Amino acid sequence: MTFFPSLAYLVVFIFGLIFGSFFNVLIHRIPKSIQSPKKESLFSAISFPKSYCPKCKKGLFVVHNLPIISWLFLLGKCYFCKAKISIRYPLVELFSGFIFLFCFWQYGMTAEFFLWLIFFSILLILFFIDLETFFLPDCLTIPLLLIGIFKSLLYPLPIDPINAIVGGLVGFFALFITNAIYKFWKGIDGFGFGDFKLLAALGAWFGATLIIPIIVVGALVALLAVGLLSFVGKRLNLQTMIPFGPALITATIIIYFNPDIL
Ligand SMILES: [Zn+2]
Incomplete structure (x- = not known):
């Protein structure tokens, strides 16, 4: 060099x-x-x-x-x-x-450099805000979604604008429906609305086909984190709130760097 x-x-x-x-x-x-x-x-x-x-x-x-x-x-x-x-x-x-x-x-x-810079930076900020406060603020998730759609207009490969918008909708409703079923069964919300919007944004960046893998890997990451926490002596039970955002973000990074695991 x-x-x-x-x-x-x-x-x-x-x-x-x-x-x-x-x-x-x-x-x-x-x-x-x-x-x-x-x-x-x-x-x-x-x-x-x-x-x-x-x-x-x-x-x-x-x-x-x-x-x-x-x-x-x-x-x-x-x-x-x-x-x-x-x-x-x-x-x-x-x-x-x-x-x-x-x-x-x-x-x-390139312009792509700035777009991905914004993408990863917002994920980094969301990761720690959710970890510390159980919030995924709209002022970060909504711009992340819109910039994802903007990127698909500027760089329609591999995710074109239609795919980005469908990805956003699938991302939102995948957890929204899961949560509605959970609420019907248990009477309480299993996920926060911030999680739906985060997943909508991820759908806009990666398309609808990556939504299910992100949720599945995210659930595994969350289980692993709960396992590790109880291993180091944290008392957890089924009512313990754990933020799902950091797990979804970790899953996204894992899949981004190892697309072959799918
Ligand atoms: Zn001081």
Whole structure:
């Protein structure tokens, strides 16, 4: 590899880390702005105030805001109050860096690069929001769906616009109907509406034929996660809520990188 391509990869990776810091802010603030009684706009919720420690509310200096490096130097603790800073922060930054690298390696500097960058970034944000709050916010799932349909107009291979729209509908109704049957039988919702919209979005990106595989692999991932959690001593029973979004997202990534498993 010559010098210039590797420099480009380094720059793209650093951009990914910086965007990862911003994704952490979104993961923290989007659920808060939805639950907040004073109905602030999403834009003001994510742009103000500047980054602060969730425990002591002290504003962070720029040097405490460097992706990964700051977390390592502060040994995962707040500079002021020494409260533990979640490992989620450096993890999201690292994942984001790899998403940027992967998309650049796969698509180069094309429109497709930006579309897939948005796709994987939204999945990353949704994964952690759902894991921490059991929310899959509309302000992320609906744009994911619309951008999927937009992509099928711009790049109709392998998913053309008809396939994207049918995929969206099949994705929505596959879980919607499953949930309706479950509700009829048990009297409670088995899935959240966010799960229907997430699956609709995935249908728009991958077409109707991948919906069932995503649900099946997602259910296996969820079972495996429950098994692991009880193995490490978490007390779970049939009433324990587990978010299905992260399982669906993990399933999508598994299938994306291993299409042969189907
Ligand atoms: Zn603090």
